[in-house]
Amino acid sequence: MGTLVDIVGNEEAGVDCIISHKAADPVVYQLARVDGDGRLVPATEDEVMAVEDLLEEDKSNVRTLDTGQILECSTNGSEGQPQLEILEIGTEKPNIPPHPMMDSEEVDVHPKERIPSLVCHGSDGSVCQSGSPGECSKTFSELDRSKTNSSFDTGMKPDFSLLNGEIHLDNLSVKDLQETFKATFGRETSVKDKQWLKRRIIMGLTNSCDFSTTSFVIIDNRVGRKQKTETCESVDCSVLFDCVVTSAMENHESPSTSHDKKSEIHSIANETNMESSTFQDKSGGKDAETEERPAKRIRKPTKRYIEELSEGESRDSGAKIVSSVKHPAYDQPSAKVWARPVQNFGLDRRYLTRKDSLGGSGIQIPYVSRIRRSRPRENLMNLMKLQPSGEGISISLEKNDVASSTQLDKECGNNAPKNSLSPRWIEEPPVVASERSTPYTERTTIQLEEEVKLKNVESYRNNSDEEVVTVPTANGGMRRKHHRPWTLSEVVKLVDGVAKYGAGRWSEIKRLAFASYSYRTSVDLKDKWRNLLRASLAELPTGNGMHGSRKQASVPIPAPILSRVRELAEMQTHVPPSISYCKLAERNEPNKTVHETRSGFL
DNA sequence: TTTAGGG
DNA sequence: CCCTAAA
Numbered sequence: 001m002g003t004l005v006d007i008v009g010n011e012e013a014g015v016d017c018i019i020s021h022k023a024a025d026p027v028v029y030q031l032a033r034v035d036g037d038g039r040l041v042p043a044t045e046d047e048v049m050a051v052e053d054l055l056e057e058d059k060s061n062v063r064t065l066d067t068g069q070i071l072e073c074s075t076n077g078s079e080g081q082p083q084l085e086i087l088e089i090g091t092e093k094p095n096i097p098p099h100p101m102m103d104s105e106e107v108d109v110h111p112k113e114r115i116p117s118l119v120c121h122g123s124d125g126s127v128c129q130s131g132s133p134g135e136c137s138k139t140f141s142e143l144d145r146s147k148t149n150s151s152f153d154t155g156m157k158p159d160f161s162l163l164n165g166e167i168h169l170d171n172l173s174v175k176d177l178q179e180t181f182k183a184t185f186g187r188e189t190s191v192k193d194k195q196w197l198k199r200r201i202i203m204g205l206t207n208s209c210d211f212s213t214t215s216f217v218i219i220d221n222r223v224g225r226k227q228k229t230e231t232c233e234s235v236d237c238s239v240l241f242d243c244v245v246t247s248a249m250e251n252h253e254s255p256s257t258s259h260d261k262k263s264e265i266h267s268i269a270n271e272t273n274m275e276s277s278t279f280q281d282k283s284g285g286k287d288a289e290t291e292e293r294p295a296k297r298i299r300k301p302t303k304r305y306i307e308e309l310s311e312g313e314s315r316d317s318g319a320k321i322v323s324s325v326k327h328p329a330y331d332q333p334s335a336k337v338w339a340r341p342v343q344n345f346g347l348d349r350r351y352l353t354r355k356d357s358l359g360g361s362g363i364q365i366p367y368v369s370r371i372r373r374s375r376p377r378e379n380l381m382n383l384m385k386l387q388p389s390g391e392g393i394s395i396s397l398e399k400n401d402v403a404s405s406t407q408l409d410k411e412c413g414n415n416a417p418k419n420s421l422s423p424r425w426i427e428e429p430p431v432v433a434s435e436r437s438t439p440y441t442e443r444t445t446i447q448l449e450e451e452v453k454l455k456n457v458e459s460y461r462n463n464s465d466e467e468v469v470t471v472p473t474a475n476g477g478m479r480r481k482h483h484r485p486w487t488l489s490e491v492v493k494l495v496d497g498v499a500k501y502g503a504g505r506w507s508e509i510k511r512l513a514f515a516s517y518s519y520r521t522s523v524d525l526k527d528k529w530r531n532l533l534r535a536s537l538a539e540l541p542t543g544n545g546m547h548g549s550r551k552q553a554s555v556p557i558p559a560p561i562l563s564r565v566r567e568l569a570e571m572q573t574h575v576p577p578s579i580s581y582c583k584l585a586e587r588n589e590p591n592k593t594v595h596e597t598r599s600g601f602l
Numbered sequence: 603t604t605t606a607g608g609g
Numbered sequence: 610c611c612c613t614a615a616a
Contacts, residue, residue: 482610482611483610484610504605504606505605506604506605507603507604507605522604522605523604523605523606523610523611523612524610526605526606526607527610527611530606530607
């Protein structure tokens with residue numbers, strides 16, 4: 001639970017995001033997704049961004065989040081629509097020592113809840129229970145537990161003194177520093193600049209309220225994870241956490257236990273994060289770049305506790321249906337205020353009903369979007385109106401907006417539309433079932449300069465709405481202001497969406513596959529599809545097409561996609577959308593040519 | 603409101 | 610992309 005007021009923090013680790021910022025009570029959530037093996041892995045930065053986009057750009061400006069809620073974002077995970085799940089939402093309380101409610105007796109409650117909560121999603125959406133060790137991830141509660149238990153009592157306390165950064169860091173090699181960085185931020189870095197690394201690490205650490213954990217991290221890594229043991233129930237249990245984040249709660253668990261657990265989790269986290277942060281590292285000097293973006297979202301103090309636990313909130317247990325493919329919001333498409341407890345909790349996972357984090361007034365707080373996309377003013381006004389203590393928030397938001405917009409834009413580059421000037425095909429190859437091995441894989445080299453330039457153009461476009469009709473382009477021409485070149489990934493998503501839901505179900509596709517692309521309306525999708533179809537028909541007959549005759553699109557559409565478009569179009573002429581998937585083999589059907597008069601679909 | 607089509 | 614008729 002937690003009301004999304006704004007995304008004011010996005011940990012570099014990509015796992016934590018502070019989404020609500022009420023004075024001294026920011027709400028934090030953690031996202032994870034299920035990988036191909038049915039294990040929970042932390043959301044990558046991309047995914048986090050995608051979720052943010054989703055939250056930010058979905059029609060409703062008001063959003064509440066629930067633990068366990070599944071968010072479908074448009075970044076591609078391993079397969080299917082990546083479903084990111086909110087592992088937890090907690091509030092972060094700056095300088096709160098042990099949480100009052102969180103004493104031993106409270107802790108004791110966990111074991112009970114823990115059992116039923118041993119659920120994870122299979123890649124196919126199935127649910128596995130704790131009984132199947134190999135496949136099942138750690139439970140959320142369990143995680144909470146390891147997390148909340150790890151600090152003060154771990155016997156690491158004595159080490160605090162060692163902690164004062166430099167001492168240790170100075171002696172570390174670049175490699176060690178990178179390790180430490182990884183441990184601290186949960187992702188790898190390719191930066192070799194010692195100074196930079198040190199600074200980053202220290203920053204990360206000092207910003208963390210929980211020094212004990214932090215120190216542990218450092219020490220642990222420095223010593224080469226000597227404490228690593230096989231503690232964790234299963235080594236392959238790969239649930240992760242941003243390990244830097246723990247609540248500094250006192251607990252009475254045996255030091256060694258929690259310590260080991262922590263260590264294990266940590267290393268796991270690192271491993272998986274490695275995988276998930278490939279993208280980042282691929283883009284080379286991105287990390288180094290960070291340095292020049294001073295005012296990136298600040299890493300917030302990471303100490304926190306889990307609000308749900310402490311507030312003694314409704315503990316209606318039940319668990320949610322994991323296979324749910326629907327985005328919660330879809331259930332109430334037009335709702336401005338989205339207050340329902342989300343999801344169908346059918347099985348046995350504990351979830352917590354949402355509760356407004358702002359004083360429990362029951363008032364939904366609209367979240368204010370970052371300036372990156374559209375209508376900040378409006379939202380801000382809404383916020384002010386509805387939020388009694390709005391000043392603090394608005395200030396922080398403003399500041400944040402200004403400070404981090406550039407950064408954000410960069411960060412979001414992945415999901416953001418690409419500009420036509422750079423015909424790079426980007427983004428992970430989304431899931432076009434039949435085209436796994438198509439050439440349009442990931443973006444490779446990106447010229448940052450260009451990127452920045454493009455972003456600027458975009459923000460210009462975004463910020464100065466409606467007035468002008470054209471906007472100058474780099475090549476000197478003018479083009480329509482509201483033109484947003486379709487990126488390859490968008491096209492692929494569209495094609496995929498058509499494959500799934502059928503051409504004509506544009507609003508469905510919009511909602512399901514383009515949730516995070518607010519600027520693409522269902523009409524846009526329709527139009528684009530129409531164009532794609534034309535393109536594909538225009539190309540195929542002549543063979544491989546692409547000769548001068550046709551006007552080159554701003555983003556070249558790979559032939560395979562176009563063929564796919566055509567396939568789909570044909571399929572849809574003959575069969576109802578629902579079974580369209582099965583029809584691939586039947587393209588030679590005799591009646592295939594019926595009604596070809598009209599472009600041949602629907 | 604959503605779709606289909608023309609411009 | 611925009612606009613609008615139809616459903």
